Amino acid sequence: MALNVWKYASPQTFYPLAGRLVPWFFTLAAVLAVVGLYIGFFVAPTDFQQGESYRIIFIHVPAAWMSMFLYIVMAFWCAVGMVFNTRLSFMMALAIAPTGAMFTFVALWTGSLWGKPTWGTWWVWDARLTSELILLFLYIGFMSLHAAIDDVRRADRAAGLLALVGAINVPIIYFSVKWWNTLHQGASVSLSRSPSMASTMLTAMLVMSLAAWMYAIAVSFVRVRAIILERESESDWVHELRSVAA
């Protein structure tokens, strides 16, 4: 069976496809989250050093992974849009940005909740924390630039270029902060000294990451459908949609 994926590069064909896929991804996300949380909270053993408070990593680590992964995906769609001039790519990037920012914020928030009992402080200027904070700034910059430009085509391309500049900068920023942190190493605690993880903990974390991933896809599809409707509101196929005409 030859599936023509390019067909779905057009908003008109992607809109119903995304609509059909959204419930599946939401269901997958919910099931995986329930399984992951069950393993994380009932099966995984209590940590020898950190007690029960370590269990926040089942939210924290997936959120942190997704925050970085979604930035890469967003920059990828921007690059595709800049090169092939496809409308849907920019819509996808725009739809991903709020979810990425949300995961970045959750990672920071849960990180500080975990830091208080473990490190005794809400915040340390650790390399990972600092670069995660800067990643949040990059997401905010992307969304503010897009929101500030009224012309959609220009907004897409300008924000896309910014996302690409950010993508080049993220590793530079990460290593700068890392080196800065080792130079200034004071009382802060290193994450790398943590003991090796029990396999159930790792399983729970991976399942939760998959749940976060599926959730990100589902939410981005819902958002991209709204963006498609908004931008194509003048076109005939939108007016022929039953949900819109009703």
Added chain:
Amino acid sequence: MNTLGLAPALATVVRRDLILALRRRSDVLTTFFFFVIVVSLFPLGVGPEPATLRTIAPGVVWVAALLASMLALGRLFASDFSDGTLEQLVLTPQPLVLLVVAKVFAHWLVTGLPLVLIAPALGLQFDLPAPALGVMTAALLLGTPCLSLIGAIGAALTLGVRGADALLAVLVLPLYIPVLIFGAGAVSASAAGMAVTGHLSLLGAFLLIALVLGPLAAAAALRIALE
């Protein structure tokens, strides 16, 4: 129609921007005095103990330099954009990337270089030792062109956009962070008696990367703005 060669064209752009800056001297001086005033505020806020001032001096001078160069970015392309000069520059046979380099260079000469020259005097106010003053000047000399080059991308992206100034800060300041870290780090290291070549080499590397990629991205952003 006779066209200029590449080098004379670039020289013309630099010369034109310098003349324009000289005719509007107050713009240039505002950036300069902003830098001096922000740096001078810190002893008033933190207290006059020389030991504290010596510790915070590198960070204060660098953060003030970041803010000052960011404030100046608004003038890099905005007036050329509003009077249509920018459109003409894009239409010239010369590559836009090199014209951007010329514009950024002229901009740095009038907004970045004065900060580098006055910084040692401000460092003296913070009781920095002489070797650290030298390192600070060298670091600023490498770092401020980076700021102008990175900032040019943000300036081009926000051309003619609602609330451009605040937006520019949100876009550009996170990208300045590596320069801040190693610029201030070099001065701190020197004040602590450690080697500074690593910091300065990295700043030089940032400058080279920014010199290659910054104008490319800024030129692309200008084309998007003028579409």
